[in-house]
Amino acid sequence: MNQVVPDPSPELLQRATDLRRHAVDLAQCTDQQRREALLFMADALHEQRDVIVAANAADRASAERDQLSPALMARLKLDGAKLDAAIAGLRQLAGLSDPLGQRQVHRALDEGLVLERVTVPLGVVGVIFEARPDAVIQIAALAIRSGNGAILKGGREANGSCTAILKALQQGLSHSVVHPDVLALLTSREESLALLKLDGLVDLIIPRGSNELVRFIQDNTRIPVLGHADGICHLYVDCSVELDQAVAVTLDSKTQYPAACNAIETLLVHRDVAEAFLAKAIPALEAAGVELRGDATAMALGVRHEASDDDWATEYLDLVLSIAVVPDLDSALAHISRHGSRHTEVICTSDASAAERFLSRVDSAGVYHNCSSRFADGFRYGFGAEVGISTQTLPPRGPVGLEGLVTYRYRLRGEGHLAADFATGARSFLHQDLS
C-alpha cells in the first residue's frame, strides 16, 4: 500500500463537521433514548433482512469472480444466521448498563472542593474495514450505545452489503431522537484515505482487516488507532498434560474459524510429550484439513512439511499450522516473546505451577490455560459486542467493548478555592473519597 493520503475534500470536511455536531447532541441523550435508538436499529435490520442478505450474496458472487482469498471470502459472508446473530448482539447491547455518566472518582480535595471523574463519549469514531460487513452493525451499535458518531468505510468488495446495512440502520434511527446522519458510510477509496486526516473531527480510528491495512493506517494518521496488525497466537503443550484434552483444544483453536485473528498459527510442544501428543494431534489436524509445517524434530515425529524461518512469524488465517518441539517451558516463553504478536497465547498443562508461570510471564493481551484461543472475543467475554481487539501494551487491550468508545472528564466544583492557599500551607488537602 504505497499511497499518498489526500487532504479531505471540502465536502468531506463539511460532512464530518455536521456529523460531529449531531454526535454532540447524541452525547446529551439519556440512557433510555440511546437504548431505544438501538432497538429501532435492530427492528429495521430485521425488516431489511432479506434485502441485506441478498446484497451480501451479490457482493460474494462478485468477489468470487474477482478471486478473493478464502480468508477474505469467509469474512465477507453475511448469511441470515450471521445477520441474526448480529441483530441479537445489537439487542443485547441495548440491555447492557450505560457506559456514560459513570462516576469513577468522587473525592473531596478540601471542604467544599469536590472532584469527580465521569465517563463521557469519545466524540466520533472512524472505522475502516475490509470485508466483514457485520462489523458495520457492531460498530454502529457500539457507537450509538456509547453516545458517539461513526464514520464507516467498508471494503469495495462489501459495498452492497454495507450500503444496505447502513440504510437500514439510519431508517431505524429516524424513528428515534438520534439524528440518522450521526452515522455515515464513505464509499470511495479517496474518502477513506482522507478520513485519516480528519484530526479534530475524528477521535479514534478503528481498522478491521488485513495486517497490511492496519499497518498502513497506523503509519498514516495522527488520530489514535485501536486495533491490531498481527494475530500470531501460540498454543504450548506442556510435558504434564491430558493428551486428549490438549488435542481437542488445539483442534478448536486452529480450525473452529481459521480466518479469525484469535486462531492459533503456531503449536509449541514440550519434547517429553511430543511423540505421544503428535501421534494423536497430527491425524486429527490432518483429518480437519490442516497443513502442518514442522521443525526437524516435529518432522521426525510425522509432520509432513518443513517450516521455514518465516513460518514462525506468519499469520496464515487459513488451515495451516507451524509446529516446533521445545526443550522446556522457558524455551516456549522465549519463542512466544520473539515471534508472538501479544494477542492470545494458550498453555495446555495439568501442572498448576507451569500454568501460573506461563500466565504471569507471557505479556499478551490474553493468556489462557486449558481452553481454546478462540474465546478471545468481546461477545464471549460478555461485552455484548466488540469494537476490535487491541494488541498494544496500553489499555484498552484485548477484546474491546463499549469501554473503548468512552473516555472521562474531571469535574471540580469549588467555592472560590485557590491553589496558593495550599502552596503556602494555609490549607491542606483532605483527599477524602466520598461514597
Added chain:
Amino acid sequence: MNQVVPDPSPELLQRATDLRRHAVDLAQCTDQQRREALLFMADALHEQRDVIVAANAADRASAERDQLSPALMARLKLDGAKLDAAIAGLRQLAGLSDPLGQRQVHRALDEGLVLERVTVPLGVVGVIFEARPDAVIQIAALAIRSGNGAILKGGREANGSCTAILKALQQGLSHSVVHPDVLALLTSREESLALLKLDGLVDLIIPRGSNELVRFIQDNTRIPVLGHADGICHLYVDCSVELDQAVAVTLDSKTQYPAACNAIETLLVHRDVAEAFLAKAIPALEAAGVELRGDATAMALGVRHEASDDDWATEYLDLVLSIAVVPDLDSALAHISRHGSRHTEVICTSDASAAERFLSRVDSAGVYHNCSSRFADGFRYGFGAEVGISTQTLPPRGPVGLEGLVTYRYRLRGEGHLAADFATGARSFLHQDLS
C-alpha cells in the same frame, strides 16, 4: 526542530535490552519490595540533598549565562524546598495502594471457565523532558512503584541536577532487591532522539517540556506518547458571579505559577458583568505584574494592550493574559472549542445551571466551577505524583498518576473448553460476575 531521528546505537540497544530484562524481574517483585525500594530511594535523596541542590545551582548559573527564558528558568529550579516536596511525594507514593495485581474483571464464562482481568506493569517507559529535574524523581518513583523500568533523558541545561538525582536514586535502589539499572539516564542528544526508535523495548514515551518538544516527539515515534503539547486554559466569568471570588480565582489561576501548563492564558468575561469585573480584576492583575492584552471591548474597559489573533492561541507560560468580552455563555463555549487545547477550563458563576451547562459541554480533561485552574495536578488530585497531563481524548487524560503506567492482561482458565461447543449451541455462556 528539524532533526533526523538516528537509529539506536548497538550500545543503546544493548542497554535498553538489559534494562528491559531488569524490568521483567521488577514486575515480579511484591508490593512490599517495591515500597521498600521507594523508601530507600527517598532516604538516598535526603542524604544527597546538598549535593543535588548544589548541582542544580550550578545548572542554573550556567543557564543564566545561556540566557534561558524565565519560564524555563522557573522550571529548572530545584531548591531545598522543592526537593523536600519531591521526596515527600516519593514517600507518599510508597504509601499508596499497589496498582498491580488489581482484578478488574472476574467472570465465569461457563462452568469451570473463569476470566480475570488483572493489572500488570507496562514494561519500560521513556521520559524526555526539558528543565524540571524534579520530574526525574517523580517519574522514577512512579515507575518503580508500578513495576516499570524507566529510561530518562533530561535537557542539557539540567544535566548536572539529573545526574546527581539519578545517582542518588540508584544508590537507594542498591539497598533494595530492585536492580539499580532498571533506571537509566541518557545524556547525549543523539541517544535521546534514538530513544524514539526503541519500539518493542520501550512501551510509552512521556515528554515533559515545551510544545515544540512534545510535537516533535509525537511526530517522530511509533511508541505511544502520553502528554500534551499546549496548555491553553480558559477562565470564563459568567454574568451571575461573586465578583471578589472571581477576581481571586482569576489571579490564582494566572499568577500562582505562570510557567505551569495549568495556568490560564485567556480570560473570557460576560459583557453584562465586564465593566464591574474588570474594574476590580485589571488593577489586581497589573499589581501582580501581569501584562493584559484585550479585544476592543476589553480595551475600552481599561485593558492596556491590544490582543492579536495569535494571542487567543498562545500559551504564554508567563505573566501575560489575553482578555475577551463575550456576549453569552455559548459564545464562551465556542471560543474555548475553537482555541482551547482541551486541558482545563474554569467557569466562575453563581448560576448553577450555567455551571452545569459549562461542565457538560466543554470537552476538556478538566472542567472546573468556582476554583483555580491550578488544581489540575496529580498531587492535588491525590494521585501521589503524576507522570504527566494528557490532553488527548482517550484515557488516560488529565493529570495521570500511577494508572498511566499500568496496563492489564486477560487470564482465562478452563478445563478443556472449546469454542465450537458454544458456536453449535451445545453449551451457552454464563457470563456470571464472581465476587
